[in-house]
């Protein structure tokens with residue numbers, strides 16, 4: 001498998017802003033039209049629930065990350081450390097905005113807490129929520145980093161995402177590769193970066209520095 005790695009983009013401390021609307025009726029009409037465009041009879045037995053219920057429900061779920069009402073409650077408590085907290089191996093499934101096909105892989109998240117820290121499972125919930133939108137891998141990586149920094153009022157956040165894009169596997173270039181994107185927000189020093197890299201290497205089963 002080929003592998004491409006993108007240099008971290010200059011960090012922008014802004015995230016994609018959530019909206020609050022999902023139009024089920026438009027989703028139904030759109031799904032019906034797409035079936036017709038593909039030469040299928042939308043009223044046939046196998047397809048009548050597809051456009052009228054299943055696709056709208058699926059789209060609503062897979063775009064939850066654009067709606068703040070679906071955001072997980074990030075309950076915080078008083079910080080017990082000022083050291084780096086690293087969570088590796090968070091499963092990630094998202095939807096590419098170019099072809100509306102999935103991309104999936106793994107996210108690694110590190111933060112240096114301020115006054116507050118958060119339950120570890122919330123990091124997984126937050127990545128899952130942010131991933132549920134039509135986006136690019138670069139934007140998603142930034143949104144997770146900027147969003148977590150805001151939610152946790154953290155001194156710094158680092159995020160790395162490695163994913164495979166079905167729009168490249170199933171069509172177009174028809175090749176399976178991995179893309180890696182990174183973002184940093186706030187204060188993440190050289191020692192933190194080394195620790196983050198070491199945790200990711202250990203997660204991947206690579207040789208340890210220690």
Ligand SMILES: Nc1nc2c(ncn2[C@@H]2O[C@H](COP(=O)(O)OP(=O)(O)OP(=O)(O)O)[C@@H](O)[C@H]2O)c(=O)[nH]1
Nearest residue numbers: 096097098103135136137138165167168171172173
């Ligand atoms: N930067 C970025 N590109 C992506 C992402 N997901 C898919 N792409 C790329 O989006 C591009 C879409 O290219 P276009 O030229 O607009 O469309 P296309 O003719 O379908 O391109 P091909 O996929 O090369 O056939 C492709 O190069 C994909 O590899 C992503 O998350 N980030």
Ligand SMILES: [Zn+2]
Nearest residue numbers: 096098165167
């Ligand atoms: Zn894509």
